[in-house]
Amino acid sequence: MRKLVIILFLFYPILTYAQGWSISYSIGYGTYQLDDIKSLKDAMPDNYGLKVTDWFPDHITHSVSLGYATGHHHFGTNLSYLTTGGRLHRADYSGSYTVDMIMNGYRLGAFYRYYIGTGLSPLSLYLQMSPGMLFSNLKMREDVIVYSESAQENTKLKGAGIYLEPTIGVNYRFTDWLHFSLGGGYEFDFRGKMKLSGQKTQIESKWNGLRLYGGIILFYH
Amino acid sequence: MNKLNFILLATIVLFVACEYEPSGNNFLDLTPPEDQIAIEISLNDVNPSDTIYLYQPTSFSIKINSPKDLKQIIVLLDGEEPMNVWDRPSGFIFYPDHVDEGVHKLTIGASFTSGTGSLADMMGLEGYAGELSWNIRVIHNPQERFEVDYRINEEGFLELFWKNAVPESFIESYTIHSGLTQDADITIKNATQKSFVDYGYVCGYAVYAVKTQLKDSAVFHQTLSIDTPIPTVYFEDLGLDKLRVYWDKPFANGRFNIVTDEKNTIASAIQDTTITIPQLWGKTRQFKLEIKPRIAEYDNLHNNKTAYGNFCQGIFLDIPNWPLYAYNSADNIIYTSSYDDLVAFNATTLQKINSVSIIGNPWGLIYGGKISSAPHNSTVAAMTGEETWIFPDSRFADPIIIKPLPGSVQTRLAALTSNDRFFVVQKGSNTCLVFNTLTGEEIFQFPFTYNTIYDIPDLVSVSENGQYFCASSENGIEVFEIDGTTTNLLYTDTRHYKGAMFVPSQPDNLLLRVGSNFELRHIPDFNIIQKLDVPETGVALCNIDPASMNLLYYQNDSLRVCKINNLTETIFKIRSDETTCKMFNNKLLTRGNGGIAFDINPYVSE
Numbered sequence: 001m002r003k004l005v006i007i008l009f010l011f012y013p014i015l016t017y018a019q020g021w022s023i024s025y026s027i028g029y030g031t032y033q034l035d036d037i038k039s040l041k042d043a044m045p046d047n048y049g050l051k052v053t054d055w056f057p058d059h060i061t062h063s064v065s066l067g068y069a070t071g072h073h074h075f076g077t078n079l080s081y082l083t084t085g086g087r088l089h090r091a092d093y094s095g096s097y098t099v100d101m102i103m104n105g106y107r108l109g110a111f112y113r114y115y116i117g118t119g120l121s122p123l124s125l126y127l128q129m130s131p132g133m134l135f136s137n138l139k140m141r142e143d144v145i146v147y148s149e150s151a152q153e154n155t156k157l158k159g160a161g162i163y164l165e166p167t168i169g170v171n172y173r174f175t176d177w178l179h180f181s182l183g184g185g186y187e188f189d190f191r192g193k194m195k196l197s198g199q200k201t202q203i204e205s206k207w208n209g210l211r212l213y214g215g216i217i218l219f220y221h
Numbered sequence: 222m223n224k225l226n227f228i229l230l231a232t233i234v235l236f237v238a239c240e241y242e243p244s245g246n247n248f249l250d251l252t253p254p255e256d257q258i259a260i261e262i263s264l265n266d267v268n269p270s271d272t273i274y275l276y277q278p279t280s281f282s283i284k285i286n287s288p289k290d291l292k293q294i295i296v297l298l299d300g301e302e303p304m305n306v307w308d309r310p311s312g313f314i315f316y317p318d319h320v321d322e323g324v325h326k327l328t329i330g331a332s333f334t335s336g337t338g339s340l341a342d343m344m345g346l347e348g349y350a351g352e353l354s355w356n357i358r359v360i361h362n363p364q365e366r367f368e369v370d371y372r373i374n375e376e377g378f379l380e381l382f383w384k385n386a387v388p389e390s391f392i393e394s395y396t397i398h399s400g401l402t403q404d405a406d407i408t409i410k411n412a413t414q415k416s417f418v419d420y421g422y423v424c425g426y427a428v429y430a431v432k433t434q435l436k437d438s439a440v441f442h443q444t445l446s447i448d449t450p451i452p453t454v455y456f457e458d459l460g461l462d463k464l465r466v467y468w469d470k471p472f473a474n475g476r477f478n479i480v481t482d483e484k485n486t487i488a489s490a491i492q493d494t495t496i497t498i499p500q501l502w503g504k505t506r507q508f509k510l511e512i513k514p515r516i517a518e519y520d521n522l523h524n525n526k527t528a529y530g531n532f533c534q535g536i537f538l539d540i541p542n543w544p545l546y547a548y549n550s551a552d553n554i555i556y557t558s559s560y561d562d563l564v565a566f567n568a569t570t571l572q573k574i575n576s577v578s579i580i581g582n583p584w585g586l587i588y589g590g591k592i593s594s595a596p597h598n599s600t601v602a603a604m605t606g607e608e609t610w611i612f613p614d615s616r617f618a619d620p621i622i623i624k625p626l627p628g629s630v631q632t633r634l635a636a637l638t639s640n641d642r643f644f645v646v647q648k649g650s651n652t653c654l655v656f657n658t659l660t661g662e663e664i665f666q667f668p669f670t671y672n673t674i675y676d677i678p679d680l681v682s683v684s685e686n687g688q689y690f691c692a693s694s695e696n697g698i699e700v701f702e703i704d705g706t707t708t709n710l711l712y713t714d715t716r717h718y719k720g721a722m723f724v725p726s727q728p729d730n731l732l733l734r735v736g737s738n739f740e741l742r743h744i745p746d747f748n749i750i751q752k753l754d755v756p757e758t759g760v761a762l763c764n765i766d767p768a769s770m771n772l773l774y775y776q777n778d779s780l781r782v783c784k785i786n787n788l789t790e791t792i793f794k795i796r797s798d799e800t801t802c803k804m805f806n807n808k809l810l811t812r813g814n815g816g817i818a819f820d821i822n823p824y825v826s827e
Contacts, residue, residue, distance in 0.1 A: 048343050053245025062239055087243035092251045094341035146341045220717045 005168050019221065024078075026215025028061040032084050033208035037103055037138060040045055040203075041088065047096050050088040055104060059084045061211065065111060070218065072115045078130060080107035082207055095146035105207050106135040107163055115171060122173035126183070129164045134189055136161070136205035159205040161192025169213065179217040251274070252333035255343075260351035261286040263331050272356045273327070274362040275317045277389055277439060281313040283555035286680050289349055291331035297328040316360045321578055328354040333616070360386045367441040369431045374418060377474040378515070381445065382416040383431055389413055391435050398430040401523035419602040423472035423512050424449045426459035427527045447472075452494070454510050454530025459497065461795060461824060462535045467495035467590050468510055468528065478511035490517075503781070503799030504814045505533040535809070538816035540564070542583075543630060545812070548593035548805035549601060550767045551723075554615050555774040555805050556592050557816065561585040561753035563592070563603045568768070571818055579615035580604070596685040596767065597639035598726065600658055604628020604635055604645075611658050613644065621661040625773040626654075631676050638687030646672075653690060655706075664707040671697045672714070676802050678762045678806045685726030691731055693718035698730065702745055712747040719760075724785055725767035732772070733784070734762045739788055755786040763810075764803045771825070772806040780809065782821060 038056050060083070067076020083104035090097045109132010116125040140155040169183020189206040263284040268275055273281070285291055296313055298320065311627070315327075330352035333343050336365075341347030350421065357756060366386040374380040377802070392412035402421035419427075426448045433441040445669070449472035457465040467477060479488040479496060488496050492515065512526040516625065544557040563586060564576040579586040584603045584606020588595035591604040599614035608624035626645065628635050632654065634646035640662065643656040651672050655664045673680040673694035680693045685796055690701040701708040720734035730750065733740045741751040763773040763780070771782045771792070780802065782793035801812045809819040 046706040048340055049247075049249070049338075053242040053247055053467055059241055060239065078664040081239065083239060083241040087245055089245060089339060091246055091248040092339045093253055093346060094251075094337075096246075096248075096337040097340055102241055102243065104240060144340075144344075146346050149346060177353040203398040 004186065011185070019219075020068070021220040022065075022067045022069050022074065022217050023074065023216040023220070024063075024065045024181070026061075026063040026065075026183075026213040026216055028063065028211055028215075029058065030061045030082060030207070030211045030212040031058040032056060032082065032103075033102065033206055033207030034084070035206065037205065038086075040085070040101070044099070049213055050097060050099060051090065053089045054085065055138065056086045056101075057082045058209070061213075063107075066122040066164070067111065067113075074111075074115065074126070076111060076112040078107075078109060078111050078132075081105070082107070084167075088097075088196075095144070095149075097145075098141075098143045098213045100141045100143075102139045103205070103207065104137050104139075104142075108133050108135070109163065124171045124173070126169055126171050126181070128167040128169065128185070130167065130182065130185075131162075133160045134163045134192060134205070134207065136160070136192060136193065136194065138147070138159040138203075138205070153154070155196070157194040157196050157203065158203065159194030159203075161191050161205065162190045163186045163207070164190070165211060165212070171217075176221065177201070177219045179219070181213065181215055181217060185211045186214075195216045201207065222513050226423075236330040244349065249338075249341050251337050253339075254337050254347065254349075257334070258288055258349050260331065260333070260349065260352040260364070261479055262351060264327075264355060265331055266355070267355060269355050272324075272358055274358050274360060274388055275315055276360040277317065279694055280312060280317045280319075281315060283329055283584060284286075284311075287331070287332050287333050287349070287351075288335045289641060292332045292334055292345065295330040296821045297330060299325050300328070314812060315357075317361060322361045324360050325357050325359060326354050327617070328352050328356045336721070338372075342804055363387050364441045367443050369429070369443040371445060371447055373473060375385045378416075379419045379447070379473040380416050381419065381423040381431065383433070383443070384415060384539055385433055387433070387435065387441075391434045391437070392415050393434045396434065396674035398432075399427060401427045402519070402521075408665065415614075419473075420516045421514050421521065421524045423475035423524065423526065424475050425451050451526045452510065452512065452528050452779065454508055454528050454532065455462075456532040458500075458532075458534065460500075462500055463497050463749040464500045464532065465495060465497045466508055466532075467529070470494050471512055472527075474515040475512050476517070480509040481506055481509060483507070483509065487511055488692060499796055500534050501820055502534045502795045502809065503802060503817060504795040505531050505537070505817070507531050533817055535817050535819035536568070538571065538810075538818055540816035543590070543813050544816050545590050545592050545630060546803045546805060546810050547592040547594040547601065548617075549768055550596065551600060551742075552599050552615060553768070554594070554599075554601075555807060555808070555810070556603075556615075557810075558586050558590050558603070563610075563612075565617075567697045568808065569803070569821075571808065575615050575617060577612070579603060579605050579610055589628050590630055590637040591632045593635045593637045594775060595615040595637035595639065595641075595658070600637055600641075602637055602643055604632060604660070609635075609643070609645075609656075611637075611661065621658065623661040623663075624654055626656070626668065633676075634679075634681040634683065635674065636683045637766070639685055640687040642687045642754070644683045644687070644690070648676070653683075653692070655703075667701070667708045669699050669700060669701070671718075673718075678734070679722050680718060680720060680724045680789060682731070684723040684744075685725055686728045688728055689723065689731070691721050691723065693733070693735075695719075698733075699748065700744060702709060710804075711745040722762065722765060724765055725770070727785075730785075732765065734774075736758070739772075741785070741788065751788045753776075753783075758785050761800045763801070764805075766804045766807060768806040769804075769825075771807065773802070773809070782825065792825050795819065795821070 035151045065078030085102040088099035111130040113128040136159045137155040142153045144151045159173040165187040167185030192205040194203045332350040335347045363386045369383040389412040429445045454468045506528045510528040524557040534719035540559045555568045556568045562576040565574040587607045588606035589604045594601045602611045609626040611621040631648040636644045640704045641658045645654045655668045655756040669692040671694035698710040724730035729744045737757045739753040761775045780797045781791045807822045811817045
């Protein structure tokens with residue numbers, strides 16, 4: 001009985017907009033342009049018969065945000081985590097040679113969301129604009145194991161840029177304190193030159209691409 | 222606030238846990254390499270069991286064969302990589318001067334890929350390696366250590382020998398150039414033959430250029446000069462008849478010719494260094510020793526050496542020209558001339574007593590020379606080219622000078638007599654001039670018929686007391702008796718006379734050389750006292766020694782001495798060519814050749 005009450009409570013339509021503090025988590029999927037990063041394989045020496053087995057595919061994103069909602073407006077700050085990677089590999093009876101590259105992006109920015117009623121309450125449409133800083137790092141790890149000999153070398157590139165992501169989505173108000181949202185946008189990255197040991201490189205960490213989100217928003221009134 | 226921290230921590234954990242993990246693998250199924258492969262390493266195609274001798278910068282070529290790909294070549298010297306030998310990838314140049322002399326180990330190492338294409342292969346952690354080593358002997362300064370020397374071999378010939386620091390197996394040939402002893406260069410192809418016998422060298426100077434020709438065309442040069450003494454000729458007087466001529470043994474075997482007087486070869490191609498030959502008195506004999514190679518086929522201009530030696534039997538008086546002699550028995554002095562000097566010698570010791578210069582105008586004594594000494598006192602007369610000087614004795618003071626009264630070797634008679642007269646017959650004259658030796662005045666003169674055409678021997682003579690005078694020639698003879706200033710012809714004939722002389726201290730004995738006889742005749746009857754058969758030719762009277770009363774005459778090839786009172790017994794004989802010598806006080810004296818004397822006393826003493 002209690003469970004039923006809860007389900008009914010959850011699916012009870014709420015027609016009013018939330019007001020108060022919010023915290024949200026979204027899992028998403030992104031496409032990553034990362035042209036400079038992906039072209040690294042062309043710059044890699046074609047030694048030892050290394051072949052690409054994995055190369056910076058589109059991948060899951062994670063986002064959390066803290067905001068304040070009032071009326072149609074919802075604004076705040078958000079943090080996103082983007083990750084992808086690649087591998088060059090060669091192995092035979094004598095050993096293996098692995099080059100793993102993991103590219104992580106940390107977006108820290110602000111967001112502004114505007115809710116538009118759809119007449120299908122509790123479902124509403126929203127438009128969102130998110131600008132902010134994008135911090136990227138590329139970790140390269142070479143592992144060589146030949147017979148009893150082994151060697152490892154790590155290289156790390158870091159970069160910082162700015163991003164702008166317009167998003168459109170729908171919000172479903174399940175209760176006053178619990179909303180579900182689905183959205184999609186496109187991330188535009190600017191600047192973002194990466195540095196190797198403090199030295200600038202020509203590599204830009206541009207994660208440009210589509211972003212799809214699905215998440216929950218908790219409101220605290 | 223705790224909630225917020227929890228949320229942040231949960232976010233971080235979420236992010237980290239969600240980091241992308243690259244995936245996939247690329248495994249190649251390859252065949253592992255074999256345990257061993259065949260490798261060939263070649264260094265200038267030298268067998269590794271052979272020792273490599275290095276004496277000059279040497280280029281080495283490395284050849285390596287293997288079914289696998291070559292990765293690296295290393296060159297190790299005594300286990301260390303000599304950085305300075307690399308010159309090009311497939312070889313290197315070895316500089317011996319950069320390495321200590323001695324034996325070293327040179328190792329050529331090579332590494333190869335396994336060829337499997339595995340990671341280990343590509344990373345050089347899999348493959349094959351091989352090495353090969355050679356023993357090398359480094360030799361410094363081989364040119365300077367090419368040494369040439371010489372010695373006498375067991376057979377007595379000059380032998381050049383040499384040694385090299387470079388082993389024989391590297392040597393192509395040796396060449397010996399000796400422009401002085403060999404007509405052509407000698408090339409020795411046998412590297413083990415490290416000597417050369419020069420049969421052409423005997424002594425003296427020679428220079429050799431010896432070359433070692435190596436198989437790699439390198440050449441070592443050495444020159445060797447040899448200068449060994451040319452033998453000196455010595456003499457040993459073995460007595461009256463024998464003379465030993467000997468000389469130093471030359472450095473190497475030789476053969477010898479002995480030539481006298483430049484043309485008379487008395488020994489030819491002898492190998493001994495001594496020879497005994499007959500004496501020959503009366504001249505300073507020059508001996509030429511010709512030294513030649515023992516083997517005649519090696520004769521050439523430079524191989525032939527010459528040594529000279531002079532020997533004079535008897536005593537050399539060292540007087541020039543053609544001295545004439547006179548003997549004073551009262552003082553036992555022999556007078557002779559030396560250029561313009563009238564010289565007195567002790568007739569026993571032959572030591573010079575005194576001399577006086579008689580310089581004429583323009584001739585002097587040098588162009589005169591006829592000398593006479595009185596039989597009864599110390600008077601001596603010397604005829605220059607212009608005048609005659611008569612000295613009372615050998616002090617040569619207060620002379621009586623008769624001029625003009627020249628004399629020469631051609632003057633037929635110049636004799637002082639015991640009656641203080643000086644008898645002179647000039648060449649071509651039929652007149653005998655008689656002077657007073659005390660005043661120099663001419664006392665008288667008298668003619669005779671037979672004047673001779675010969676200067677030697679004496680054909681005109683006067684007895685010591687001035688009583689008898691004889692003038693003989695090839696046409697006849699006249700014997701006069703002189704009484705005061707008158708002459709009386711005692712005897713005459715027309716036989717062919719070859720000499721006539723009165724016997725000293727025996728004025729009535731006249732010795733004649735006529736026909737094939739010596740005749741000793743008594744004057745005034747001209748009866749024969751003694752007679753000696755001698756050959757028709759080759760015999761000449763010399764003189765009768767007033768001191769010993771021995772007759773000296775020449776016959777064939779020798780001078781002979783006999784007692785005047787026993788012509789048949791030769792008491793002394795000496796080999797000589799001198800037909801014109803005299804004998805005083807038993808001293809033989811030559812007219813020429815520097816005045817050579819020989820004392821026969823040791824041979825005629827009774």
